[in-house]
Amino acid sequence: MPVVLISGGTGLIGSHLTSHLIERGFDVIILSRSKNLSSENPKLSYSYWSVKDKIIDAEVIKKSDYIIHLAGTGVMDKKWTSEYKKLIVDSRTKSAQLIINCLKENHHHVKTFVSASAIGWYGEDGKSPERKEGFIETDLPSNDFLGETCVLWEASTEPVTELGVRLVKLRTGIVLTNEGGAFKEYKRPLNFGVAPILGNGKQVVSWIHIDDLCRMYAEAIENGYLHGSYNAVAPKPVTQKDLILTLGQKIRNKFFIPVYVPSFILKIIFGKRSIEILKSATVSDKKIKATGFTFLYPSIESAIDELVANPSK
Numbered sequence: 001m002p003v004v005l006i007s008g009g010t011g012l013i014g015s016h017l018t019s020h021l022i023e024r025g026f027d028v029i030i031l032s033r034s035k036n037l038s039s040e041n042p043k044l045s046y047s048y049w050s051v052k053d054k055i056i057d058a059e060v061i062k063k064s065d066y067i068i069h070l071a072g073t074g075v076m077d078k079k080w081t082s083e084y085k086k087l088i089v090d091s092r093t094k095s096a097q098l099i100i101n102c103l104k105e106n107h108h109h110v111k112t113f114v115s116a117s118a119i120g121w122y123g124e125d126g127k128s129p130e131r132k133e134g135f136i137e138t139d140l141p142s143n144d145f146l147g148e149t150c151v152l153w154e155a156s157t158e159p160v161t162e163l164g165v166r167l168v169k170l171r172t173g174i175v176l177t178n179e180g181g182a183f184k185e186y187k188r189p190l191n192f193g194v195a196p197i198l199g200n201g202k203q204v205v206s207w208i209h210i211d212d213l214c215r216m217y218a219e220a221i222e223n224g225y226l227h228g229s230y231n232a233v234a235p236k237p238v239t240q241k242d243l244i245l246t247l248g249q250k251i252r253n254k255f256f257i258p259v260y261v262p263s264f265i266l267k268i269i270f271g272k273r274s275i276e277i278l279k280s281a282t283v284s285d286k287k288i289k290a291t292g293f294t295f296l297y298p299s300i301e302s303a304i305d306e307l308v309a310n311p312s313k
Contacts, residue, residue: 001043003063004221007031007095012180013116013172013213016313017068018044020214029060031071053094058106066221069115069157071095080145080272084246087151093156110165114220115157117171119206119231120146126279134206134237136281137171137229146276149253154229166227168220170213173233173283176303177210178311186244193256195248199263199278201241206233206283209297209306219293227235230288235298237282245301250308283310 004021008014009030018028022043030037030046037046046058051071073091078084096115103110106254122135123142141147154169174184189196208216213232220226238246241258248256259312266274297303307313 001027002065003027003029003061003066004066004068005029005031006068006070007049007099008072011039011070011138013179013210014070016177016179016210016216017070017214020211021218022278024218026066030065031056031060049098051091051098054098056098058102060272061102061106061108061110064108064110065112067113068108068217068221069096069099070112072116072153072181074148075118075120075146076270076273076276085145085189089152090155092149096156097194097281099274100157100163102221103160103163103165108121110223112164112166112168112221113157113160113215114168114170115154117169117229118146118179119155119233119281119283120187120276121150121171121172122283123147123202123279125282133284133286134204135231136284137231137287138287144275145272145311163178166224168218168226169229170216170220171229171283173206173208173214173231173281175213175306176207176208178307180297181213183247183307186247186280187251189259190248190251190256193252195244195256195258196251197241197258197260198266199240199261201239201244201260203240203278203280204237204282205243206231206237206281207243207300207303208232208234209295209303212297215296216288216293219291223291226291231283232288234295234303235284235285235287235289236300238300247304250301250304293307 004026027043031049032046044155047057050058073087121141141151174182
């Protein structure tokens with residue numbers, strides 16, 4: 001069976017994607033910083049690597065048909081100190097360089113390299129040519145921290161094309177899953193009947209359901225007509241207020257209280273990270289849809305209905 005090698009495979013997206021690929025018949029090898037991980041599933045295995053020490057097993061590279069690069073320190077996990085910002089960048093770029101250098105140094109049959117990226121590439125609405133569908137893949141990157149991070153991140157994967165390997169980059173929006181990220185944080189106060197509207201709530205959120213994102217990664221490795229950058233976002237972005245009110249209605253019916261959290265409070269709590277919480281980014285799915293990709297959850301209502309019905313997802 002075809003083998004997919006995944007960096008960052010134990011993370012929020014990686015764990016879902018691993019299960020999805022195994023269900024589709026792939027064998028999966030996960031690059032892990034832990035030396036003692038094992039699996040009872042014959043279709044799943046782990047291989048130790050260390051980006052810091054430049055350690056990677058060339059044998060797993062030789063076994064692989066496809067590589068998916070998800071590795072990277074969480075952007076919102078800690079305060080953006082100079083040291084942490086450097087870690088955010090290095091964890092993405094140096095890990096890509098380690099994998100690609102190993103490809104260069106060994107005979108392999110890798111057909112496709114798929115890398116995560118982020119819609120942080122684009123910055124805020126209003127800072128690009130106005131168009132109805134929002135940011136598209138040819139728009140210039142933002143000159144803020146996340147924009148510059150995405151430029152370095154994507155550039156670190158480009159050398160793989162010199163080896164004749166097809167490269168696909170998925171600029172991912174806010175991923176909706178019960179197991180972590182923004183969606184889990186939105187749900188938490190609703191357990192107490194509170195729906196937090198951040199700032200004025202008018203900022204546009206470009207999102208994607210975890211199942212659709214996993215399907216997009218599978219599409220990227222299975223279909224040779226995908227290459228270059230694609231926005232991994234659902235067709236219908238929503239305001240943060242609409243998202244949280246829809247979630248409140250689905251979970252609590254009418255029994256919740258919307259509470260506005262002022263911008264200055266968010267700035268005190270999150271510092272510079274509050275820019276991302278309050279930023280409005282309308283991003284287009286036009287390019288990925290043009291490939292024939294269809295969304296299981298094109299609207300926020302359908303996505304939330306599914307996640308509420310399946311709390312373990």
